[in-house]
Amino acid sequence: MELWYCRVCGLDYDESPWGPDGHSPDYSTCACCGVVFGYDDYTPNSARGYRAQWLAAGAVWFYPNMKPQNWQMNTQLQQVPARYH
Template sequence: MVTWYCRVCGLDYDESPWGPNENAPDHSICECCGAEFGYHDHTPASTRQYRATWLANGALWFYPKLKPEGWLLAEQLEQIPDMYL
């Protein structure tokens, strides 16, 4: 199974919300950072800007009930694809 990581926060997903060719976003929302795939992460610059705002506001989970117990922000951020750092 291939894992896809949110370009903003590094949360792992079983499949890409950008489609199999990474060019057709479904505009769903990241359950962690709240980024809309295809909008907030459409360029490396927009991704960095959204991430900076999310972090500055406390890196709160968009859907707090889905936050895993023992969640570690630093470890998740390490999963962000290099192009979007």
């Protein structure tokens, strides 16, 4: 199974919210950082800006009930696609 990683926080997903072509966002929300795919992460700079705000606010999970018990923020952040670092 191929995984897709959030451009802001690196959370893994089974399917890309950017569609099969990588250019058609579904405007869903990341469970971890709360980014709206296709809006807040449309460009590398917008993803970086959103990440900086999310981290400055304490990297709080958008849907806290979905946060893994042993969540490792730094490990997850390493999964952010290189173009969006």
